[in-house]
Every structure is written in C-alpha cells, then in structure tokens.
Amino acid sequence: xxxxxKWLAVITxxxxxxxxxGSAIAGDTIKLGIAGAHSGDLxxxxxxxxxxxxxVVKKINESGGVLGKQVELLxxxxxxxxxxxxxxxxxxxxxxxxxxxxxxxxxxxxSALGIYKNSNIITISPSATSPDLxxxxxxxxxxRTIAHDAVQAQVQAKYALEVLKVxxxxxxHDKGDYGKGQAxxxxxxxxxxxxxxxxxxxxxxxAVDYSAIVTKxxxxxxxxxxxxxxxxxxxxxxTLMRKKKMKTTFMGGDGIKDDTFIKVGGQxxxxxxxxxxxxxxxNALAIQAKKEHQDxxxxxxxxxxxxxxxxxxxxxxxxxxxxxxxxxxxxxxxQTEDVETPLGKIKFDTKGDATGIGFSVYKxxxxxxxxxx
Amino acid sequence: MDFEYFTQLFFGGLTRGSIxxxxxxxxxxxYGIIELINFxxxxxxxxxxxxxxxxxxVLTMMGMPTLAVVVLAGMAAIIYxxxxxxxxxxxxxxxxxxxxxxxxLISAIGMSLFLQNYVLLAQTSDFLPFPSLVPxxxxxxxxxxxxxxxxxxxxxxxxxxxxxxxxxxxxxxxGKAMRATSQDKMMAALLGINVDQVxxxxxxxxxxxxxxxxxxxxxxIGQINFYMGFIAGIKAFVAAVxxxxxxxxxxxxxxxVLGWTESFFTGYISSDYEDVFAFIFLVVxxxxxxSGILGRSQIQKV
Numbered sequence: 001x002x003x004x005x006k007w008l009a010v011i012t013x014x015x016x017x018x019x020x021x022g023s024a025i026a027g028d029t030i031k032l033g034i035a036g037a038h039s040g041d042l043x044x045x046x047x048x049x050x051x052x053x054x055x056v057v058k059k060i061n062e063s064g065g066v067l068g069k070q071v072e073l074l075x076x077x078x079x080x081x082x083x084x085x086x087x088x089x090x091x092x093x094x095x096x097x098x099x100x101x102x103x104x105x106x107x108x109x110x111s112a113l114g115i116y117k118n119s120n121i122i123t124i125s126p127s128a129t130s131p132d133l134x135x136x137x138x139x140x141x142x143x144r145t146i147a148h149d150a151v152q153a154q155v156q157a158k159y160a161l162e163v164l165k166v167x168x169x170x171x172x173h174d175k176g177d178y179g180k181g182q183a184x185x186x187x188x189x190x191x192x193x194x195x196x197x198x199x200x201x202x203x204x205x206x207a208v209d210y211s212a213i214v215t216k217x218x219x220x221x222x223x224x225x226x227x228x229x230x231x232x233x234x235x236x237x238x239t240l241m242r243k244k245k246m247k248t249t250f251m252g253g254d255g256i257k258d259d260t261f262i263k264v265g266g267q268x269x270x271x272x273x274x275x276x277x278x279x280x281x282x283n284a285l286a287i288q289a290k291k292e293h294q295d296x297x298x299x300x301x302x303x304x305x306x307x308x309x310x311x312x313x314x315x316x317x318x319x320x321x322x323x324x325x326x327x328x329x330x331x332x333x334x335q336t337e338d339v340e341t342p343l344g345k346i347k348f349d350t351k352g353d354a355t356g357i358g359f360s361v362y363k364x365x366x367x368x369x370x371x372x373x
Numbered sequence: 374m375d376f377e378y379f380t381q382l383f384f385g386g387l388t389r390g391s392i393x394x395x396x397x398x399x400x401x402x403x404y405g406i407i408e409l410i411n412f413x414x415x416x417x418x419x420x421x422x423x424x425x426x427x428x429x430x431v432l433t434m435m436g437m438p439t440l441a442v443v444v445l446a447g448m449a450a451i452i453y454x455x456x457x458x459x460x461x462x463x464x465x466x467x468x469x470x471x472x473x474x475x476x477x478l479i480s481a482i483g484m485s486l487f488l489q490n491y492v493l494l495a496q497t498s499d500f501l502p503f504p505s506l507v508p509x510x511x512x513x514x515x516x517x518x519x520x521x522x523x524x525x526x527x528x529x530x531x532x533x534x535x536x537x538x539x540x541x542x543x544x545x546x547x548g549k550a551m552r553a554t555s556q557d558k559m560m561a562a563l564l565g566i567n568v569d570q571v572x573x574x575x576x577x578x579x580x581x582x583x584x585x586x587x588x589x590x591x592x593x594i595g596q597i598n599f600y601m602g603f604i605a606g607i608k609a610f611v612a613a614v615x616x617x618x619x620x621x622x623x624x625x626x627x628x629x630v631l632g633w634t635e636s637f638f639t640g641y642i643s644s645d646y647e648d649v650f651a652f653i654f655l656v657v658x659x660x661x662x663x664s665g666i667l668g669r670s671q672i673q674k675v
Contacts, residue, residue, distance in 0.1 A: 175645065202645040206604045208392055209594055211385040211524070212639035212647075219378045219640075232500050232596065239595040243505075243521045264502045264596045 029072040030065075030325060032057065032315070033097035035088050035112065036104030036127075037080035046104045048301050049126050049308035050075055053101055055292050056312040066320050078103055082111035089115040097121060098325040099315050101308065106130035113139045120327040122334070124315050126307035134352040141327075143334055143348050145311040145341070146304070147358030152253045152275045153185035157193045159273070159361045160224055163372070164249060168196045170222035172213065172237065174229030175202035182253050183228030190226070198222050205233055214240045217248070227252040235265035242268040249273065254359075262367055269364050278344070278360045279371060280306065286342035310341030314354075381519050382640040383633070388524040388593075390632025391531035394625045395586030396609035397616070398538065399458075399579025401624035404613070405555045406575050408474065412481040413461060414583060415606020416488035417454050419599065421584025422591040423492060425450040426503050433504065443506045450584040457488075458580025459573055467569070485606075492599040499598065506592040523593045530589060534582055535625060542621065547574055555619075608651075615655055617668020626666055631655075 034053050036046035057071045065071055074097055078085040085108035092100060093115060100116060100123045103109040109128040116123045117139055124143040125133075131150040133142055160166050169190050173183035180202065187197055198220040203213050214237060217225060225241070225248055227234045234256045241248065250272045257276030262269050280286045289309045293301040315330075317339040322329035334348045346354045362369040396418050403411045429446035437445070465484045469477045507523040520528075542548040553561040554571045562568045590605070591597045608631065616627025631651060638650045658666065 201643055204644075204648055206600065207647075208590060208605050208608060209385075209389055211388065212382060212636040213644045215378070215381045215385055216640050216644070218381075232598070235500075235596060236594045243523070245518055260500065264500050266502055266595070268595070 029070050030067070030099075030316075030319060031072050031074055031095070031097045032312070033092040033095075033100035033102065033121075034073055034075045035078055035085070035092060035100055035102035037108075038075070038077040040079040042080040042105065045127060045303050046077075046080070048303055048305040049101065049104065051293060051297060051301065052126075052289070052305050052308035053312045055289070055296060056309060056316070059292075060316055066316050067323065071316065078105075078108045078112070080105040080108050082107045085109070085112040086115060088112060093119045093121065099124070099319070099330070101126065101311050101315065103128065104304070106133065109133060109142075113142055117141050122315065122327065122330055124311045124334075126311045127304040137351065139352070140331070143311075143314075143352040143354070145307045145314065145343060145346065145354045145357065147277075148353065149181070150185045150189070151353075151358045153182060153189045155275050155359045155361060156186055156226060156251055156253070157189035157195070159275075159372070160190070160226075160251070161193050161195060163361075164224060166195060166223035166249070168198050168220075168222045169224045169226055170199035170217050170220055171197055171201075171226045171228065172199075172217070173202050173227070174205045174233050176205070176229060178255060179229030181228070182255070183226070186226045186228060203233060203237070205229070210237050210240055211244075213237070214244060214246070217241070218244060218246055222248060224249045224251060227256065230255040231258050231261035231264070235261055235269065238272060239265055239268040251275075257362060257369060259369075262364060262369075270367075272364045273372075274362050274364070274369065275359045276362055276369070278358060280343055283342055283344060285340060289342045306342040310343045310346065310354075310357075313341050314339050314346060314348075377519070378640070382636045384520045384524065384528075385640075386633035386636030387629065388520075388527050388632070389636060390612075390629035391527050392586050392590045392605070392628075393609045393612045393631055394628035395531060395534065395582045395589075396605055397613040397624040397628045398582045398621065400610050400613040401616070401618055401621060402551075402575050402579050405619040405621075406551065406572055407466070407470075407558075409466060409477050409481065410610065410618075411466075411576075411579075412478070412606070412610075413465070413484035413488055414579065415602030415604075415609070416485050416492075417458055417461075417580045417602070418583040418587040418605055419492065419597070419602030420457050420488065421450040421454040421580075421587030422503070422597045422601065423496060424453040424584070425506075425588035425591060426501060426597060429504055429506060439506070439508055446506065447585065447588055450588045451581045454580040454584035454587070455577045458576040458583075461488075462573055462576040467572075485602075489599055489602070496599065500596050501598065503591040503595050503597050505595065506588070523589075527589045527593060530585060534585060538578070538582070538621070541578070547571070551575060611651070611655055615658055615665055617662075617665025620665070620667045620669070623665055623667035630666070 034050055036049055037043050038046045057073055061070050074092055074095055076088045076092055078088040085103055089112035103112055104127050106128040109125050122141050126145050129146055129149050131148045171183050171187055173179040187200055190197055234252050238250050252274050254276045257274040286306055318330050318333035319325055321337045322333040338345050338347050343357045346356050349355050361372045363372050399414045403409055425446045428449040429442050432442045432445055461484055465480045469480055507526045510522045513522050550566045550571045553566055554568055558568055612628035612631045613624045616623030634654050635647050635651050639647050
C-alpha cells in the first residue's frame with residue numbers, strides 16, 4: 001500500500017510537472033503519450049510501461065534527443081477501463097501528442113484507438129493481445145510489440161504444415177476458456193491451411209481415465225493431435241496414447257510448456273511439441289534493460305516491461321528514420337526499418353504486428369524443452 | 374463402426390467401470406449397514422494412491438524388483454487406507470450414531486474436506502508422477518492394442534476382489550454378522566453381535582477396496598493429486614445409486630453400466646457431453662426404478 005502511494009505521488013507530480021513544462025516549451029519537443037492502467041487493480045500491468053518509457057527517453061534525451069528535439073512524456077491513466085480510455089485519449093490528443101505508447105488492456109485500447117485514428121496518431125501497445133485489433137485491419141494506426149492471442153495457433157498450424165507435413169489433425173481441449181479458445185483458433189488456422197480436422201472434442205478435466213477418447217482419436221487416425229488446455233490432462237492423454245502404442249505426434253500450447261508436464265508425464269512426453277513464448281533471457285539488450293530498471297528503481301521490472309521498452313525504442317527509431325513526426329512517413333519507417341530491441345530485431349507487418357517476436361515451437365528432447373528453429 | 378473399435382470401447386468402459394466398482398463397494402456397504410453416505414470415501418481412495426506412490430518410490434530407490442514393489446506398495450496402501458477408514462469412523466461417525474442422519478452427513482462432508490486439505494498441506498498441491506507399476510506383459514502383447522496390460526491388471530484384480538468379497542460376505546462369520554446388522558441393527562445386537570465391531574469391519578473392507586482402486590488407477594493414468602478423490606468419489610456414488618445403494622452386486626453392475634455408458638457415448642457421439650449424458654441416464658433409470666437397478670424398494674413405516 002505504501003509503495004503504491006509512493007507511485008501515485010510520483011505519477012501525480014510528474015503529470016503536473018510535465019503539463020507545466022509541456023505548455024511552456026510546446027513545439028520544441030516530441031510528445032510521447034503513455035496511456036494505460038497506472039492505478040487501480042491492474043496498475044501492475046501498466047506501471048512497468050511508464051518505467052520503461054522513462055528510462056528509454058532519459059537515455060535518448062541525454063544523447064541529444066530525436067531529430068535534435070527532446071522527447072517529452074505525457075502520462076495518462078485509463079485504469080484499464082474502456083469508458084475511461086476514451087477520455088484519456090481525447091486528453092492526450094488535445095495536449096498535442098505526437099505518438100502514443102499504449103494502451104495496456106485490449107478493451108481500453110480498442111475504445112481509444114478510434115480517437116487516435118481520427119487524429120492520425122500512431123499508437124503502439126506493449127500488451128494488448130486481442131487478435132482483432134490488428135487482424136481486422138480497422139486500425140491502420142495501431143501497432144504492437146506483443147504476440148496476439150491467435151499467434152500460437154498460427155505458429156502451430158505453420159509448423160505442422162511446413163515441418164511436420166501433416167494432412168490430418170485431431171483437436172482436443174479441456175472445455176475451459178483458455179483451452180477451448182486455443183482449440184477453436186487452431187481449428188480455424190488448420191482448416192485455412194488445408195489440413196483436415198478429423199476430430200474436435202472437449203474432455204472433462206479430472207476424469208478418472210481418458211481411454212475412451214484416446215480410442216476414438218486412434219480410430220480417426222490423425223497424424224497430429226493438438227491439445228488446447230493445461231498440462232495435467234495433457235500428460236494423462238499423452239501417457240495413455242503411448243501406452244496404447246500410438247505414435248501420433250502430440251502438440252500443445254503454452255499451457256503445457258511447463259516443466260511439470262515433463263516431470264509428471266516422464267518418458268511418455270518425449271517428442272511432444274509445445275509452443276511457448278520465445279526465450280529472450282539471453283538477449284543482451286534485455287539484460288541491459290533489466291539492469292537499468294534495477295539501478296533506477298531498485299527492483300526487478302514488472303509485466304510487459306520488455307515489450308514497452310521495445311515499443312518505445314521502435315517508435316523513436318521510426319521517427320528518427322522518418323525525419324519527422326509525419327504520420328505516413330513514420331508508419332513506413334515502422335514497417336521497413338529494423339530496430340534492435342530487448343525482444344530481438346523487430347519491424348512491423350502491414351497489419352501492425354511486430355515480426356520476429358512471439359512464440360516458438362519447442363520439442364521435448366531428453367526431458368527438456370528444446371527450441372526448434 | 375467396425376468391431377474392433379467397439380471392442381476397444383467395451384473394454385475401456387469395463388476398465389473404467391471396474392475402478393468405479395472398487396470405490397462404489399465402499400459406499401454401498403457402509404450405506405447398507407448404517408444408512409450413511411460416506412462422502413469421505415473418495416478421499417480414502419486418494420490416500421491409498423498417495424501411500425502407494427510414497428512406498429513404491431522408496432522401495433524402487435532401494436532397488437527392489439518390480440513385483441515386490443507392486444505387492445508391498447499395494448499392501449501398504451491397503452493397510453494405511455484401512456487405518457484411515459477405521460479412525461474416520463471412530464472420530465466422525467461413531468459419536469453421532471444416534472444423531473439425526475443429516476448430522477452424520479455433514480460430518481462426512483467435513484471429513485472429506487479435512488482429508489483433502491490435510492493431504493494438500495502435508496503433501497503438495499502439485500500433480501505428482503505415479504510410476505507404471507504394472508509391467509507390459511509379454512504374453513499379452515498381441516492383444517495390447519485392444520486392452521493394455523495395466524487395464525488387464527485392473528480387470529483381473531477387480532474380479533479377484535469381487536470373488537473374495539463375495540466369499541467374505543456369504544461364508545464367513547463376520548460376513549454373516551454384517552448381513553444381520555444390515556437387516557436389523559437392534560436385533561443383531563440383542564443376539565450378541567458386536568455391532569460396533571461389525572461397522573468398523575465394514576469401513577475397513579470398504580477402505581481396502583478403495584485403496585486397491587486408487588493404486589491401480591494411479592498407475593494406469595500415471596499421475597495423482599490431492600483432488601483426485603472428488604470426481605472419482607462422485608462417479609462411484611452415482612454408480613452405487615444407479616445399481617441400488619446398499620446392494621453389493623448392484624454397485625458393481627451400476628459401476629459397469631456407468632463405465633460403458635461413458636465410454637460408448639464418448640466413442641460414438643461426443644466426449645463434450647459425456648458427464649451430461651451419464652447423469653441423464655441416471656435420471657432415466659431412477660424414474661423407472663427409483664431404488665436402482667438391483668435395489669429393493671423399502672417400505673417406509675410412518
């Protein structure tokens with residue numbers, strides 16, 4: 001509680017200061033809006049982004065700024081609520097913001113995006129994962145440095161088609177929000193890729209045994225089984241499949257990319273594929289970004305810190321390369337200029353998703369997840 | 374569909390039914406004698422599985438041969454579960470022997486929650502890997518695509534347990550005492566039967582079958598956690614009611630019918646609605662036979 005009060009105080013003070021300074025030297029700075037949840041229940045998702053932006057901007061300003069101008073932060077709180085986010089956006093626009101890092105939550109982002117779009121303001125979110133934000137094509141001003149929810153299914157379908165070369169797939173899920181959601185996306189992308197979905201069914205988590213459904217999968221003879229759900233059921237099913245002498249490849253999402261899965265399933269999990277977030281722990285910039293945070297704030301960075309750090313670097317780099325804050329020029333720069341970030345070397349595709357980030361396919365080899373290139 | 378598929382589903386359902394039966398026996402025996410639905414019975418099954426895991430891990434580390442590990446772990450699980458069943462009856466049910474039936478029921482639910490949380494705290498909330506205790510039999514290899522060796526083991530163990538139980542109830546003194554107590558507790562006591570002892574014996578026998586079920590199914594599916602007794606317990610309870618609670622052959626029949634229903638429904642229609650269908654089936658049977666398939670309808674005197 002004490003810590004939060006301190007944060008609130010810091011933010012409030014900085015808001016006042018910035019607002020004051022902002023009006024004093026308007027026109028001579030590049031105004032970078034930071035919008036997201038900075039108070040309330042979900043503040044822990046939004047505040048790391050503020051820290052990341054401050055650290056990046058401080059470093060850039062010390063080395064001369066962007067296009068010779070200092071970068072100025074306009075920080076606005078939307079408490080992660082769609083009904084507040086609209087006002088937040090309007091406030092930022094009327095303050096003359098050039099680009100926005102945000103928002104944090106998908107719902108809030110969506111309700112703010114229309115306002116930014118009308119004012120031709122580029123928005124880049126470190127954390128909004130709703131697939132529609134980019135895939136619908138409705139918001140050409142929107143970019144993000146996080147993989148959207150459908151990416152896992154796309155990665156799975158792509159890998160299955162190009163590397164495993166399967167023609168038929170059975171999809172099982174645990175009937176839960178996460179599991180069924182993943183399974184439905186997988187069904188969509190596999191069907192689009194021309195792979196035949198021979199079975200799509202849910203199983204009851206915690207059931208005494210799964211031999212009936214395994215028998216059913218066996219009778220449909222798929223080349224691949226896709227699992228949407230968490231690891232306890234997955235290890236039961238894969239164990240039973242192997243005991244019933246089925247060699248069918250098994251693949252799951254980040255719900256099974258957990259060492260417990262290997263521990264519980266033992267030798268039966270050998271050769272199972274799982275998609276999971278790309279490992280960035282060895283990226284030099286990520287290590288450096290983490291260290292900067294520890295030096296400045298004395299703690300480890302929170303959620304979406306690396307994504308926000310990357311977003312700030314990407315947008316400032318694009319403005320630098322574009323030579324101005326002109327909308328079309330910056331969009332072009334975002335899509336064409338590679339930039340080194342803690343998430344790796346990224347640029348953006350035409351829909352606004354960062355390329356080269358997100359999920360990798362892992363295979364269990366000798367009791368450990370091994371990233372497949 | 375083809376015959377082999379049908380056979381696989383048939384045996385899958387039979388295996389599942391056997392497990393339900395091993396647990397359902399405990400429900401039905403206890404109900405037959407003291408008219409209590411022992412909700413903590415699923416937890417006894419879970420404790421059996423945990424004991425089996427701990428003992429087999431220790432023995433395997435000591436380098437014992439597989440067969441010895443299976444037998445000793447099974448024995449330990451049975452003894453441990455029996456001790457729990459016996460103690461549970463003494464602590465939670467005996468003091469309430471003459472209390473209203475609802476009080477005992479609440480006591481049973483309390484016991485179930487207590488045991489679950491006890492294992493959660495004393496052991497772990499994680500899923501634990503359970504070793505495949507049953508080896509792949511070589512002589513069974515040609516048929517293993519229809520029925521795996523562990524499944525065969527489950528089936529044969531269940532049959533043996535059923536036979537032993539029938540002998541126990543039909544032909545031994547304690548069995549006769551159990552039957553007498555179940556018919557009329559007061560009369561049995563007047564004739565010199567130690568009713569308390571008979572009730573304890575019933576709990577011990579019920580716990581033993583549950584422990585066997587726990588070890589078998591854990592080794593079949595390869596993992597356990599503290600919550601595994603809940604769903605298994607509910608399903609076994611349903612099986613006991615389906616067959617006619619209080620009736621031992623009824624519990625077995627009910628369990629097999631439930632196992633087959635689930636297996637065939639999943640196999641031929643959809644596993645999404647497996648539980649829904651199992652319970653619809655229960656309702657339909659109870660509409661036509663309110664006291665279960667083999668249950669005797671009791672005349673309540675008012």
